[in-house]
Amino acid sequence: MTQATDRPRSEGAPAERRSVEHLQALPVGWAAILLLLATIVLAFVASRRGLDPAAAAFAVVAVLVGMLLGIASWDFSVTFLARRRGQTLRLPHTITLDIPRWIVPYMTPVAFVGGILLGHLIWH
């Protein structure tokens, strides 16, 4: 999840605006990454103790998708709350990830192609 480099622009009273901006800026992406790392460790330990490695690997995928679901739900809730308060949240102007900008539009399709390759060639 990318972090906003500029503050989200919104309307409404300053106090309300600040509370929504605070909610939007909470680092929920980092919490999700920590959860994912913990799941990878647990899956590795479980597979060493006899759990089918394919089942353990897919449990990590399930947590990864659940993590994305959590982030999407959070964003939706904050946007919904902002709208009820008459505010508008917009996308951050740019992202803080230090990569060439021309790569960004291609990241998702390349990851999808990677998933196709992994699914065909490596998956059990």
Add this chain to the structure above:
Amino acid sequence: MDWLSIVLLSAAVLCLGIALYWIWTAAGQPSASGCHNPPHKVIRESQYVGIAISIAGLVAGRVIARPVITLRSELNARLALPHEHQRHMRYALLTQAVLTGALLFISFLVAFESLTLWRGVWPITYYTRCAAEAATWQTYIGAFVLCFLIGRWLWLPKTPK
């Protein structure tokens, strides 16, 4: 290009509907099952054929799509329009809700896959392989159409420096 894009999108949705109907009717007839147990990972055609068809569908979806928004700034500018503000806010909320719903659906699928693997019964992967083994070209068409539809919206808008 607009009419071509809409015609191809409609054709893709129609193909997917026909494929789903075909799967539904085939699953109801035990005599229709023509795959091994467990289904073979490698079928008559090389796996690279399936990979190439999927990637071709993804690229075709991108080429045929009509990108309405290519920059983040354009998206934000729409939300700032005084007369159109409410309408675009509704679209933004609807898009977020659809994304959340889609992720919820995918979460159920991957949880089901993990559970079936753990319990030792057929996971979703096996049904896909069974389809590829029993009806190869229909499965390829289904994969192409699915990747075509995904390819229409998967690319993100350009990000400024």
